[in-house]
Amino acid sequence: AEYMGDSGLRLITSAIRRNTPACLDSKIHHNNLLNNMLAKVQADNAGMDDALMLDTEGFVAETNAMNFFVVRDGVLRTPRADYCLPGITRAAVLRLVAPEAGVPAVEERLSLVDVWTADEAFTTGTMGGISPVVEVDGRLLGGGVPG
DSSP states (O other): OOOOSSSOEEEEEOSSOOOOTTTSOTTSOOSOOHHHHHHHHHHHHTTOSEEEEEOTTSOEEEESSSEEEEEETTEEEEOOTTSSOOOHHHHHIIIIIHHHHTOOEEEOOOOHHHHHTOSEEEEEETTTEEEEEEEETTEESGGGSOO
16 A cells, blocks of 8 residues: 555554465565455455555564554564565665664564554555554554654
């Protein structure tokens, strides 16, 4: 989803899991994104903007279209790039933007509780840029307004 306007993105957690690298490594930029498309259909049917996708162990991987970040207690966190394409915009945020802003950034496994209790969240992608997330699974992040 491309962020348009001032309201921020609303996400649901999809029942569709992200590919495991043992089957189809997401670091390869390929055209086999059927599971991502099914997750997007699920989000659309729920009236949401995009779907948060989990890996096969239940940890956050990415959304159906973009990389995902949370901020909690002043630390920027993003899932390790085991189950997602390590995007160019993601890399720029981790290697340029966060250090310049003096914000510690870590790549780690994120659970849904980490997402639901985040101070704020956003997605990154070449098409969507940096887009704030204001709601995940009916839970408001940052008071429901972009941070």
